[in-house]
Amino acid sequence: MPLVPGTTVRPTLGSPPGVHAFIVGVSDYPDLPQEGAPILAQHFGMTRLETPAVSAYRIYQWLSDVTTVLARPLATCRMLLLPSPKELAQEPALQALTTSCTPADFLMDATQWREDAATSSDNITFFYFAGHGLRRSLDDSVMLLQGFGNNIGGALVNSVDIQNIFNGMSVTNARPSMARTQLYFVDACRNFPQAFKHLTSPQTTEVFPVDLSAEEKRVAPIFYAAASGARAGGLADGKGTFFGRSLIKCLTHDAADLIETDGQLSWDVSVRSLQGALETAISEVNAQYDVELDVSSGGVQKEAVICHLNSAPMVDVVIRVEPEIAVPLVQVVLRDDANQPVTEIPNPLTHHPFGCRLRAGFYSAGAQIPSGSVVPGGATPLRPVAQRITMVRPPRWEKILKVTL
Amino acid sequence: MTFLHFNCDFLSKEVSDIELPIEVRKPNYALIARTVKNQPIVLAPGSYHVIAHMPGGMSVQETIEITGLERDVTVTLKPDDEGVTPDSTLEEALLVLGRTSAVSNSRPLIVTRSPVSDFRGGENPREPVPEFLGKKKFELRGFSGNIAHANQPLGWPWYSALPGNTTTVSRFRIEPGEPRVLELVQPTRPTRRMMLPVSAKEGCEIVISDRAVGGVSLDIRLQHVGADALMRYLQRGLFNSASSAGNAIDAEQLLARKIENPIAATVGVYALLRLGELERLHDWTGNLNDWYTSIPDGAAVRAEHLARLGKHEDALVTLLQLRQRGVPIFADGLSYATNRLRQFVSAASGPTRRELEETLKLLDRFASIADYRRPYSTFDPNDIDDENIVDASKRGTPVLPDWSTR
Numbered sequence: 001m002p003l004v005p006g007t008t009v010r011p012t013l014g015s016p017p018g019v020h021a022f023i024v025g026v027s028d029y030p031d032l033p034q035e036g037a038p039i040l041a042q043h044f045g046m047t048r049l050e051t052p053a054v055s056a057y058r059i060y061q062w063l064s065d066v067t068t069v070l071a072r073p074l075a076t077c078r079m080l081l082l083p084s085p086k087e088l089a090q091e092p093a094l095q096a097l098t099t100s101c102t103p104a105d106f107l108m109d110a111t112q113w114r115e116d117a118a119t120s121s122d123n124i125t126f127f128y129f130a131g132h133g134l135r136r137s138l139d140d141s142v143m144l145l146q147g148f149g150n151n152i153g154g155a156l157v158n159s160v161d162i163q164n165i166f167n168g169m170s171v172t173n174a175r176p177s178m179a180r181t182q183l184y185f186v187d188a189c190r191n192f193p194q195a196f197k198h199l200t201s202p203q204t205t206e207v208f209p210v211d212l213s214a215e216e217k218r219v220a221p222i223f224y225a226a227a228s229g230a231r232a233g234g235l236a237d238g239k240g241t242f243f244g245r246s247l248i249k250c251l252t253h254d255a256a257d258l259i260e261t262d263g264q265l266s267w268d269v270s271v272r273s274l275q276g277a278l279e280t281a282i283s284e285v286n287a288q289y290d291v292e293l294d295v296s297s298g299g300v301q302k303e304a305v306i307c308h309l310n311s312a313p314m315v316d317v318v319i320r321v322e323p324e325i326a327v328p329l330v331q332v333v334l335r336d337d338a339n340q341p342v343t344e345i346p347n348p349l350t351h352h353p354f355g356c357r358l359r360a361g362f363y364s365a366g367a368q369i370p371s372g373s374v375v376p377g378g379a380t381p382l383r384p385v386a387q388r389i390t391m392v393r394p395p396r397w398e399k400i401l402k403v404t405l
Numbered sequence: 406m407t408f409l410h411f412n413c414d415f416l417s418k419e420v421s422d423i424e425l426p427i428e429v430r431k432p433n434y435a436l437i438a439r440t441v442k443n444q445p446i447v448l449a450p451g452s453y454h455v456i457a458h459m460p461g462g463m464s465v466q467e468t469i470e471i472t473g474l475e476r477d478v479t480v481t482l483k484p485d486d487e488g489v490t491p492d493s494t495l496e497e498a499l500l501v502l503g504r505t506s507a508v509s510n511s512r513p514l515i516v517t518r519s520p521v522s523d524f525r526g527g528e529n530p531r532e533p534v535p536e537f538l539g540k541k542k543f544e545l546r547g548f549s550g551n552i553a554h555a556n557q558p559l560g561w562p563w564y565s566a567l568p569g570n571t572t573t574v575s576r577f578r579i580e581p582g583e584p585r586v587l588e589l590v591q592p593t594r595p596t597r598r599m600m601l602p603v604s605a606k607e608g609c610e611i612v613i614s615d616r617a618v619g620g621v622s623l624d625i626r627l628q629h630v631g632a633d634a635l636m637r638y639l640q641r642g643l644f645n646s647a648s649s650a651g652n653a654i655d656a657e658q659l660l661a662r663k664i665e666n667p668i669a670a671t672v673g674v675y676a677l678l679r680l681g682e683l684e685r686l687h688d689w690t691g692n693l694n695d696w697y698t699s700i701p702d703g704a705a706v707r708a709e710h711l712a713r714l715g716k717h718e719d720a721l722v723t724l725l726q727l728r729q730r731g732v733p734i735f736a737d738g739l740s741y742a743t744n745r746l747r748q749f750v751s752a753a754s755g756p757t758r759r760e761l762e763e764t765l766k767l768l769d770r771f772a773s774i775a776d777y778r779r780p781y782s783t784f785d786p787n788d789i790d791d792e793n794i795v796d797a798s799k800r801g802t803p804v805l806p807d808w809s810t811r
Binding site for chain 1: 430431432433434435436437454456464466468485641642643644645648679680681682683712713714715717740743744747748749751752772777778
């Protein structure tokens with residue numbers, strides 16, 4: 001899919017700046033075995049996947065949604081998708097979008113993507129890859145494409161590496177109007193399989209020739225789903241990768257901050273706010289699914305706005321009383337910055353912990369207790385908890401009201 | 406208009422000395438300013454919320470009303486009641502390291518003076534073998550030089566236990582000196598080796614914490630409090646906080662004072678490179694590289710700086726210094742160096758290409774076994790499927806093999 005649906009025009013030098021996206025999601029590697037099937041040496045321990053393609057599709061959906069307000073309008077969008085049968089069952093729309101994802105396909109789209117990106121320095125590029133990945137050394141991320149495991153040619157001939165792409169998208173003498181803002185998302189494992197350790201410097205397919213000419217002028221962060229040496233992961237049954245789901249959650253919600261510029265207010269998601277929000281989002285994934293994922297970043301992390309939200313994001317609020325036995329005696333009070341109650345809270349609480357949703361902002365939570373109250377069944381005195389203003393930001397605010405010393 | 410000044414009220418002087426990144430927001434949540442503790446800002450009359458972000462991930466917050474009648478107003482930031490910790494050591498653990506687990510007891514750390522029979526200790530009979538909770542054990546071993554070259558065990562004493570240690574958190578002081586490698590040996594865990602961030606003028610602190618899941622974890626604190634905080638903000642992805650801390654004072658002053666604190670200056674450089682703020686580097690990376698040849702990171706950051714300026718030939722020549730200087734102390738340096746070497750190898754030919762390939766080969770051996778979730782170059786030799794690389798703890802000898810000859 002070379003272009004945004006409804007348009008057929010590729011940009012030229014001087015065209016209005018926009019976002020140029022290149023999205024790749026490879027799940028159904030045809031030369032890798034299904035889960036549970038025999039794994040041969042040429043497979044390097046890998047099997048087909050069930051989550052990357054739908055994650056890539058979700059990213060495309062977000063980019064092209066009419067409610068998404070990108071820092072620049074979406075100008076072009078190229079997408080290579082190779083979904084698994086489970087993903088097709090979960091999301092039938094993927095059927096019409098299925099393509100091949102060979103190195104030749106990748107090189108063709110990458111080349112055109114780069115040409116489009118080089119039409120204006122005010123362009124923004126958006127690269128997202130989801131699929132198998134590995135690293136050969138430190139800040140390295142090799143992205144595996146269709147054909148990997150076919151035992152033809154070098155071990156990594158059907159793969160590309162992010163550093164080559166990153167370097168090839170530099171501002172150079174040949175491409176002085178290259179987009180200055182470039183966003184890279186690599187949603188793939190970055191471990192170093194044992195099977196590769198006996199190979200001598202395996203080489204990937206070069207996407208762009210090396211051009212060492214100009215000064216680094218970009219804002220060009222690279223967000224990795226897995227810290228170097230670690231594995232990424234996802235939810236079964238075609239629900240998407242952990243990183244892909246977290247990324248969309250952050251772009252649409254968690255990473256927004258209210259910025260005032262020349263008296264104008266705007267909820268902005270930026271490079272740096274996204275980094276912090278992703279760390280938090282992945283921590284929540286780890287806690288919820290009992291995994292040990294990590295995100296890391298590379299590239300050049302200057303600040304730039306990625307998108308805007310139309311309204312304040314909501315925050316999940318959880319209020320707990322400690323000790324829980326004191327709940328029947330406690331009146332929980334939740335107030336906004338103007339000291340006004342923000343929501344009806346049952347007195348006493350009818351369910352504990354108490355949960356609600358609030359718009360990001362400043363709030364206080366306190367506990368009021370009748371004078372002379374003690375812990376039920378005991379003699380420990382209960383004490384009220386004073387209201388204290390706190391910044392409440394996505395994704396969650398958990399407040400513990402300790403009513404005993 | 407009123408100048409708003411910031412003050413911190415923490416138990417620990419070290420925590421209070423950190424140049425904390427601060428946000429100032431209006432009641433409607435709008436961010437109106439980012440600054441640091443020692444840089445006041447000017448505010449119009451109104452109500453504001455002041456939030457300071459700690460390196461460990463927590464925040465402390467105060468609300469202030471500016472009437473406009475006073476020229477200067479000071480807000481004091483301190484943890485709220487729920488963040489109160491019983492002493493400064495635990496406060497540091499919470500606010501700087503982000504360790505939220507409560508201390509189960511306050512029994513002092515027991516340090517025995519003789520090797521424990523079921524776990525091989527160091528060869529030096531005077532070297533303490535710490536005990537945690539009377540059962541868990543670990544051993545710290547030190548080796549001189551860069552990990553890429555032959556290493557000899559350090560003479561005792563090369564570290565000392567700091568006061569205030571408990572059975573769950575213990576701190577050790579590493580004295581200033583030449584490059585060295587730390588080895589953390591645990592009886593049932595892989596041995597870890599890491600480059601220590603020390604120089605002839607700067608030592609560091611090692612914090613060993615009991616892990617609920619078993620074993621111990623190791624954290625390193627830089628001698629320079631500001632550099633340590635800056636690095637933690639970067640590690641946690643708090644780039645806005647890191648940028649504030651870097652913008653205001655730390656990075657530039659660290660670089661300006663690099664004679665006293667070359668390690669801290671190196672952290673400042675890494676921060677500016679990561680944040681893309683090349684204009685603040687001036688020519689300091691050149692001085693750092695030229696004046697402190699025992700710190701290999703100087704070559705890595707200088708090369709990266711030159712490459713980003715488009716001076717690729719100069720960057721290439723600088724990178725070749727790493728053959729002699731070895732593996733950078735910081736993981737970012739290893740990353741920058743291997744990426745640039747790979748890029749230059751593709752573009753080079755003849756003897757230059759061979760030299761680049763040799764340098765890349767040296768660094769790649771370590772890059773392939775590095776744990777890049779840690780800021781310091783950290784290696785787990787068990788990742789190498791190589792009979793010639795012997796785990797020192799299994800063999801029982803404290804001498805690291807010379808990996809440079811592989």
